[in-house]
Amino acid sequence: MTPAPFPTGPSQKPSPPAAIAVEGLDCRLGGSLGGRTVLHQVGFSVPPGILLGILGPNGSGKTTLLRCLAGLQAPSAGRIRIEGEDPRALRPVELARRLALQAQDSAAALGFTVRDVVGMGRLAHRRSAFAGPGPEDRAIVEDALARLELTALADRPVERLSGGERQRTMIARALAQRPRILLLDEPTNHLDIHHRFALLDLLRGLGITVVATLHDIDLAARWCDRILLMKDGRLLSDAPPDAALTPERLAAVYRVAATVDRHPGNGRLRIDLSPLPAT
Known part of the structure; x- marks a missing residue:
């Protein structure tokens, strides 16, 4: 059976909602006592169908931002909309049919085969929690395995995979979910x-x-349609790669000297x- 193509979002309307819209987002981790604010007034909008890269040094808030977008972390202020709706207000199964997250921690997959893990991406599409995989589910799983x-x-x-093989397995599981929005934490x-x-x-x-x-700036410049450049939980740039990745911004964010050309x-x-240079 040929698997259905990837969904491309709702039917076209005169003014379709952004795939993702974020306004004035703050996120504090660790509670009010002894905690810290990880995201400060982050705001951006993502149109459907683009590849958006989030860049920044360790501790800049990239993973926390992804968790907020996925509805796994409650923001302290501001709002997030996924296709016009609050992700935390959606039923988990409905959110899983719109959005998939590949996180860096894959320990929960231990004890299963690669095919089993990829098949977990189909759970949100089954008629009930007790229903087994159907022909379409199996075809989609095989398609995801082949793609990766x-x-x-x-x-x-x-547990017998290399680190890279395990990483590809988790991405294949997210693909098998057939989301309209895919969130990836350091996929490379x-x-x-x-x-x-x-x-x-x-x-x-x-x-x-x-x-x-992403951590690889050169890969982001080559493949991403737009770049969010972050430092210390703040959004410093939201632009196409040639406008976001200037020598001045790269020096400010990463403390490196950059030569940018084509x-x-x-x-x-x-x-x-x-x-x-040392000072």
């Missing part, structure tokens, strides 16, 4: 160069909204980084 080059590993226990982590390129090509070709936190053959943005 995991077919040969499908029957292997997850542990991947070799071939699989990094293949994954980003895949994400660009899905036709859905993808939001990914490849003479294909015209793609090219970024070379080096340490700032």
